[in-house]
Structures are given as structure tokens and as C-alpha cells.
Amino acid sequence: MSINNTSSNSGFVSLVGAGPGDPDLLTVKGLRVIQAADVVVYDRLVSEDILALADSSAEMIYVGKQLDFHCVPQDQINQILVQKAQEGKRVVRLKGGDSFIFGRGGEELEELAKFGIKYEVVPGITAAAGATAYAGIPLTHRDHAQSVQFITGHVQKDGREIEWASLAQSNNSLVFYMGLKQSGHICDKLITHGLSAQTPCAIIENGTRPEQRVLNGTLETLPELAKGAVSPALIVIGSVASLGERLGWFHQ
Numbered sequence: 502m503s504i505n506n507t508s509s510n511s512g513f514v515s516l517v518g519a520g521p522g523d524p525d526l527l528t529v530k531g532l533r534v535i536q537a538a539d540v541v542v543y544d545r546l547v548s549e550d551i552l553a554l555a556d557s558s559a560e561m562i563y564v565g566k567q568l569d570f571h572c573v574p575q576d577q578i579n580q581i582l583v584q585k586a587q588e589g590k591r592v593v594r595l596k597g598g599d600s601f602i603f604g605r606g607g608e609e610l611e612e613l614a615k616f617g618i619k620y621e622v623v624p625g626i627t628a629a630a631g632a633t634a635y636a637g638i639p640l641t642h643r644d645h646a647q648s649v650q651f652i653t654g655h656v657q658k659d660g661r662e663i664e665w666a667s668l669a670q671s672n673n674s675l676v677f678y679m680g681l682k683q684s685g686h687i688c689d690k691l692i693t694h695g696l697s698a699q700t701p702c703a704i705i706e707n708g709t710r711p712e713q714r715v716l717n718g719t720l721e722t723l724p725e726l727a728k729g730a731v732s733p734a735l736i737v738i739g740s741v742a743s744l745g746e747r748l749g750w751f752h753q
């Protein structure tokens with residue numbers, strides 16, 4: 502693949518968040534740029550209905566990011582974006598949820614900036630917002646939580662540990678992305694650092710999709726609950742998590 506590292510001329514990249522699953526949660530701006538794209542470079546969690554919005558002449562490139570496995574390595578994804586833009590194409594880089602929340606959107610923009618390629622960012626509804634809305638779990642609530650934290654269950658790039666003490670003592674709502682495999686570790690660390698074992702928890706799998714399922718329990722039952730859950734799933738920990746049992750509304 503040949504990349505000209507001086508600068509690009511006319512190509513343009515739109516980094517678009519497709520939302521968590523329900524295709525109706527795509528933004529109007531996202532819809533417009535997808536319809537106008539020459540090339541769509543998309544990930545695994547983008548729904549078929551959203552891909553179908555692209556023009557039939559658009560080149561569709563699957564780069565299939567998946568937990569623990571990138572079917573196309575990040576370097577190569579960056580190269581595709583740069584090359585297609587340098588060919589003068591209108592490129593849509595389409596990701597699940599929001600590109601800037603655990604989506605490596607920042608890394609891809611850094612690469613585009615390095616090559617002088619023009620871009621825009623079209624925000625999407627991140628899974629924590631979409632899935633909890635459909636599960637009837639308000640992430641903040643004056644009687645329950647004044648703030649919310651989004652945390653990755655993945656080990657950090659540099660091997661750094663999450664700051665468990667501050668999470669356990671914050672009284673926030675905690676939302677773990679990519680946390681299913683780590684649920685035992687999450688549970689142990691939070692309890693060790695002082696969070697009550699009886700703190701309500703919910704696992705939302707396939708949030709906003711027809712097959713959405715919500716599993717309710719407490720921090721100490723979380724590892725057991727997680728064994729019966731499938732990806733993609735979010736773990737919500739905090740007193741708000743129990744509200745979904747009363748306020749949940751999305752039933753197929």
C-alpha cells in the first residue's frame with residue numbers, strides 16, 4: 502500500500518459513532534455522511550441496518566474489531582484511512598457507540614493529523630448511555646448517584662491497575678465496558694477496597710437490540726451472573742442498577 506506522507510489534497514474522513522445497536526439511534530448527521538460516503542470502513546459492532554444506509558456504489562471495508570482480536574491490525578486500519586483519503590475519497594470510519602469512548606478514535610485522528618488529512622467527528626450514543634436508557638437505569642439520580650464513571654475492564658496498555666480505592670469509595674455509578682471476563686477481579690477489588698458486597702449490579706447484554714437482556718444481582722453475585730452473560734455487555738454497579746427492575750421498559 503503506498504502512502505504519501507507529505508499531505509493529502511482533497512480526501513476527507515468522517516469518524517462516525519453508529520450508536521450501541523438500535524439503528525434508529527444513529528444521529529441525523531451520521532446518516533447524511535454515511536449516505537454521501539465513497540468508502541465506509543466499519544467495525545464488528547455496527548448493525549447491518551446502518552451499513553445498508555450507504556450508497557450501493559460505496560466501497561465497504563470490514564476491519565472487524567472484536568474483544569481480544571483485531572481482524573485487521575490497528576496500523577493497517579490507519580493505513581487504509583490515510584490511503585483512501587489521499588485518493589480523494591470521502592471516507593466514513595464507522596464505529597459502534599461513540600468513537601471517543603473506548604473506541605480508539607483518538608488514535609486514528611492522530612494518524613490522520615500526521616498526514617495532514619482533513620476530518621470531522623460525528624458523535625454517537627455510547628453503550629453506557631444507550632443500553633442503560635433502554636434498561637431503565639438512570640446513571641445519575643438525586644437519590645442515588647451524583648456522578649458516573651466509565652471504566653474499561655481491559656488491562657491498560659501500560660499494565661497500570663485501575664484506581665480501585667477511589668472507585669470503591671466514590672459512591673458513583675460505575676459502568677464497566679468489556680468487563681465480563683474480568684468480573685471476578687472487579688468484584689474482589691471493589692469489595693476489598695470497601696464497597697459493600699450487597700451493592701446492586703446489572704449486566705446489560707446486547708443493549709438497545711431486540712435481544713437485549715438485563716441480569717440483576719449484587720456485587721458479590723456478579724461473577725456468577727457474568728458466567729451466564731454474552732458479549733457485548735456492560736456491567737453497571739451502584740444503587741441505580743436496581744432501578745431497572747422497576748423502570749425497565751424495553752421488552753420485545
Ligand SMILES: C[S@@+](CC[C@H](N)C(=O)[O-])C[C@H]1O[C@@H](n2cnc3c(N)ncnc32)[C@H](O)[C@@H]1O
Binds near residue numbers: 522599627679708
Ligand atoms: C471496544 S468497546 C467500544 C465501545 C463503543 N465505542 C461505545 O462507545 O459504546 C466494546 C464494548 O462496549 C460495550 N458495548 C458495546 N455495544 C454494546 C451493547 N449494545 N450492549 C452492551 N454493551 C455494549 C461492551 O462492553 C463491549 O465489550
